[in-house]
Amino acid sequence: xxxxxxxxxxxxxxxxxxxxxxxxxxxxxxxxxxxxxxxxxxxxxxxxxxxxxxxxxxxxxxxxxxxxxxxxxxxxxxxxxxxxxxxxxxxxxxxxxxxxxxxxxxxxxxxxxxxxxxxxxxxxxxxxxxxxxxxxxxxxxxxxxxxxxxxxxxxxxxxxxxxxxxxxxxxxxxxxxxxxxxxxxxxxxxxxxxxxxxxxxxxxxxxxxxxxxxxxxxxxxxxxxxxxxxxxxxxxxxxxxxxxxxxxxxxxxxxxxxxxxxxxxxxxxxxxxxxxxxxxxxxxxxxxxxxxxxxxxxxxxxxxxxxxxxxxxxxxxxxxxxxxxxxxxxxxxxxxxxxxxxxxxxxxxxxxxxxxxxxxxxxxxxxxxxxxxxxxxxxxxxxxxxxxxxxxxxxxxxxxxxxxxxxxxxxxxxxxxxxxxxxxxxxxxxxxxxxxxxxxxxxxxxxxxxxxxxxxxxxxxxxxxxxxxxxxxxxxxxxxxxxxxxxxxxxxxxxxxxxxxxxxxxxxxxxxxxxxxxxxxxxxxxxxxxxxxxxxxxxxxxxxxxxxxxxxxxxxxxxxxxxxxxxxxxxxxx
Amino acid sequence: xxxxxxxxxxxxxxxxxxxxxxxxxxxxxxxxxxxxxxxxxxxxxxxxxxxxxxxxxxxxxxxxxxxxxxxxxxxxxxxxxxxxxxxxxxxxxxxxxxxxxxxxxxxxxxxxxxxxxxxxxxxxxxxxxxxxxxxxxxxxxxxxxxxxxxxxxxxxxxxxxxxxxxxxxxxxxxxxxxxxxxxxxxxxxxxxxxxxxxxxxxxxxxxxxxxxxxxxxxxxxxxxxxxxx
Numbered sequence: 001x002x003x004x005x006x007x008x009x010x011x012x013x014x015x016x017x018x019x020x021x022x023x024x025x026x027x028x029x030x031x032x033x034x035x036x037x038x039x040x041x042x043x044x045x046x047x048x049x050x051x052x053x054x055x056x057x058x059x060x061x062x063x064x065x066x067x068x069x070x071x072x073x074x075x076x077x078x079x080x081x082x083x084x085x086x087x088x089x090x091x092x093x094x095x096x097x098x099x100x101x102x103x104x105x106x107x108x109x110x111x112x113x114x115x116x117x118x119x120x121x122x123x124x125x126x127x128x129x130x131x132x133x134x135x136x137x138x139x140x141x142x143x144x145x146x147x148x149x150x151x152x153x154x155x156x157x158x159x160x161x162x163x164x165x166x167x168x169x170x171x172x173x174x175x176x177x178x179x180x181x182x183x184x185x186x187x188x189x190x191x192x193x194x195x196x197x198x199x200x201x202x203x204x205x206x207x208x209x210x211x212x213x214x215x216x217x218x219x220x221x222x223x224x225x226x227x228x229x230x231x232x233x234x235x236x237x238x239x240x241x242x243x244x245x246x247x248x249x250x251x252x253x254x255x256x257x258x259x260x261x262x263x264x265x266x267x268x269x270x271x272x273x274x275x276x277x278x279x280x281x282x283x284x285x286x287x288x289x290x291x292x293x294x295x296x297x298x299x300x301x302x303x304x305x306x307x308x309x310x311x312x313x314x315x316x317x318x319x320x321x322x323x324x325x326x327x328x329x330x331x332x333x334x335x336x337x338x339x340x341x342x343x344x345x346x347x348x349x350x351x352x353x354x355x356x357x358x359x360x361x362x363x364x365x366x367x368x369x370x371x372x373x374x375x376x377x378x379x380x381x382x383x384x385x386x387x388x389x390x391x392x393x394x395x396x397x398x399x400x401x402x403x404x405x406x407x408x409x410x411x412x413x414x415x416x417x418x419x420x421x422x423x424x425x426x427x428x429x430x431x432x433x434x435x436x437x438x439x440x441x442x443x444x445x446x447x448x449x450x451x452x453x454x455x456x457x458x459x460x461x462x463x464x465x466x467x468x469x470x471x472x473x474x475x476x477x478x479x480x481x482x483x484x485x486x487x488x489x490x491x492x493x494x495x496x497x498x499x500x501x502x503x504x505x506x507x508x509x510x511x512x513x514x515x516x517x518x519x520x521x522x523x524x525x526x527x528x529x530x531x532x533x534x535x536x537x538x539x540x541x542x543x544x545x546x547x548x549x550x551x552x553x554x555x556x557x558x559x560x561x562x563x564x565x566x567x568x569x570x571x572x573x574x
Numbered sequence: 575x576x577x578x579x580x581x582x583x584x585x586x587x588x589x590x591x592x593x594x595x596x597x598x599x600x601x602x603x604x605x606x607x608x609x610x611x612x613x614x615x616x617x618x619x620x621x622x623x624x625x626x627x628x629x630x631x632x633x634x635x636x637x638x639x640x641x642x643x644x645x646x647x648x649x650x651x652x653x654x655x656x657x658x659x660x661x662x663x664x665x666x667x668x669x670x671x672x673x674x675x676x677x678x679x680x681x682x683x684x685x686x687x688x689x690x691x692x693x694x695x696x697x698x699x700x701x702x703x704x705x706x707x708x709x710x711x712x713x714x715x716x717x718x719x720x721x722x723x724x725x726x727x728x729x730x731x732x733x734x735x736x737x738x739x740x741x742x743x744x745x746x747x748x749x750x751x752x753x754x755x756x757x758x759x760x761x762x763x764x765x766x767x768x769x770x771x772x773x774x775x776x777x778x779x780x781x782x783x784x785x786x787x788x789x790x791x792x793x794x795x796x797x798x799x800x801x802x803x
Contacts, residue, residue: 100598100599149597149599149600150600151596151599151600442599446589446591447588447591545687566588566593566627569625569627570596570627573625
């Protein structure tokens with residue numbers, strides 16, 4: 001019987017007892033498998049959906065297909081699983097930083113279905129973010145099932161995300177780097193090893209089931225010095241496109257919120273608009289991998305005007321789909337926009353300096369993709385490794401690094417928070433490990449409370465109070481109502497100083513007359529950063545903690561600093 | 575050695591809730607077996623050292639708290655003894671006479687004590703008014719005595735002590751203690767008694783030591799009542 005019970009508590013097995021690294025590696029294998037399977041499932045579903053809807057696309061009403069898909073996905077998220085729209089990555093990041101990576105089990109399937117509906121019907125979005133959410137949720141729930149602690153669960157959430165990205169792109173390093181750079185924000189050996197293992201497993205699952213193929217193969221490039229110089233211009237252009245996409249997505253979101261209609265109607269409006277754009281420019285529809293493949297091979301035989309327009313149209317379509325309530329990620333659209341921008345730039349170069357023999361336009365498409373990913377996510381390493389892996393083009397690494405670095409820097413300069421983090425930063429929810437905000441958010445008022453205060457009654461004579469002062473070690477005394485025990489105010493030693501040496505006052509003054517009733521109070525559930533701000537603003541060193549009109553204890557800056565330092569040491573140490 | 579979560583919290587000088595949160599977040603090394611949590615003290619100590627956290631092991635035989643262990647007036651006074659008809663016409667003479675009367679001290683200590691008491695009197699008079707003086711050395715005599723004592727000396731005839739109210743002194747309490755803390759503690763209690771006019775009148779009228787000690791015992795009770803407020 002005990003054996004059956006203990007299998008759910010692997011942390012108590014003797015081999016894992018002293019160190020949980022081995023346990024995490026084994027868990028990472030399980031999580032990597034599951035999230036890899038989720039990624040493959042979504043991929044298969046998208047293909048099936050595309051084929052199933054293919055023969056409807058010739059009809060005149062085909063432009064309403066994205067509308068129906070987006071509306072269904074929105075209805076599904078809103079009514080059935082009761083989750084917010086969007087791609088889900090900020091939710092994962094927030095959960096990792098605030099709730100130790102706790103995610104709901106239904107999140108592991110909900111985004112897969114909703115994004116499948118949105119993208120399969122032609123909405124302009126990517127399957128990656130939903131898969132990340134799904135993988136993260138799988139990791140979180142596996143950790144919960146085996147009752148692992150928060151730190152281990154966070155690692156497994158990272159494993160899930162890494163396995164998903166690795167599986168969907170067949171790109172293990174990119175998955176690993178994405179999970180660490182974007183999801184966890186903390187480079188520690190303790191995370192990196194299980195995440196690497198999960199990446200390997202996820203990739204292997206996808207290779208077994210779908211074959212080992214490089215997503216966007218290309219011809220051999222011969223890159224000259226002039227090409228490397230030219231990429232600086234491309235980096236600026238991709239940064240501009242990233243900023244445009246970020247801004248447009250956000251403004252579309254705020255416009256759609258003003259429309260007085262249910263969310264699924266809004267999603268339908270957005271989808272319909274995408275469908276109409278798609279009639280004229282089919283490149284904007286769906287996740288667009290087909291087009292990336294064409295462009296990276298340099299086989300897109302279109303003029304400058306077409307590709308420039310297509311890039312803009314794709315930006316608009318993506319913001320219409322995601323901003324108006326469709327469900328899906330930003331990865332794939334970024335890749336499409338990036339390659340379109342790259343091809344556009346190649347055309348411009350060829351127009352300006354026709355005599356220079358530029359490298360093939362496919363190369364610029366790759367660089368453009370890296371520039372856009374780095375710019376939008378502000379994660380240069382993810383951009384570099386993803387492009388290297390999905391194109392199998394290690395020879396472009398030098399310009400790739402340059403484009404990624406410049407694009408990230410420019411975007412960071414204009415938009416300090418990346419697309420994923422912007423909402424979190426606005427709400428003050430970005431709590432990266434080892435930061436002040438994170439340390440403060442982890443500690444609670446209840447842990448800092450000091451209870452060695454002597455409570456005095458409102459109708460006490462000063463004489464009695466002086467006797468109490470003699471016995472006490474503190475300068476602050478809370479005053480309570482005699483009848484019902486409600487907190488009335490505070491009395492500080494300074495308040496009685498004028499009367500301390502006047503014995504006549506001892507029997508004539510009551511505590512209720514001297515006490516300070518206008519005190520700043522704290523609730524046990526208050527946020528510590530807020531409390532500290534209030535202390536700073538009003539030059540307070542301690543504040544009474546009051547709940548339900550009753551005095552509970554005192555919170556002081558000295559204790560807070562002491563505990564803060566210990567917390568910081570524990571959080572940042574190995 | 576196994577520690578419970580409460581002991582760990584105490585060793586780290588942190589609230590229980592913080593340690594519980596650290597366990598939940600997986601920041602502190604712990605062994606789980608089902609629902610039981612056990613800490614190994616060596617693992618915790620190593621962990622605390624690597625995180626630069628103070629870690630003190632629980633001590634079983636803690637010395638009793640100092641504040642409550644201070645000796646009270648009555649026993650100190652009994653140790654010091656009560657002396658009647660202390661002779662002398664001026665301050666040095668009465669002090670010399672009183673010190674010589676004190677039974678427990680050796681000759682050399684008596685000389686030193688006398689010098690110290692006189693030294694202190696030169697600084698300012700210890701006559702605190704109402705005919706009472708509390709002579710004491712400026713610094714504690716830690717190396718000479720290990721227990722405090724108060725010698726109550728009724729003077730044969732009141733003498734001028736240069737007291738604050740210029741009244742002649744008729745009773746002296748010679749206070750000797752090994753530590754400053756003890757000195758202040760006893761001085762504070764003694765002055766509480768002397769503040770009471772009725773007590774001073776009692777001292778002036780009678781010098782019976784039993785009645786005197788029972789009065790002191792009453793004061794002690796009052797003081798303890800205030801202390802335990």
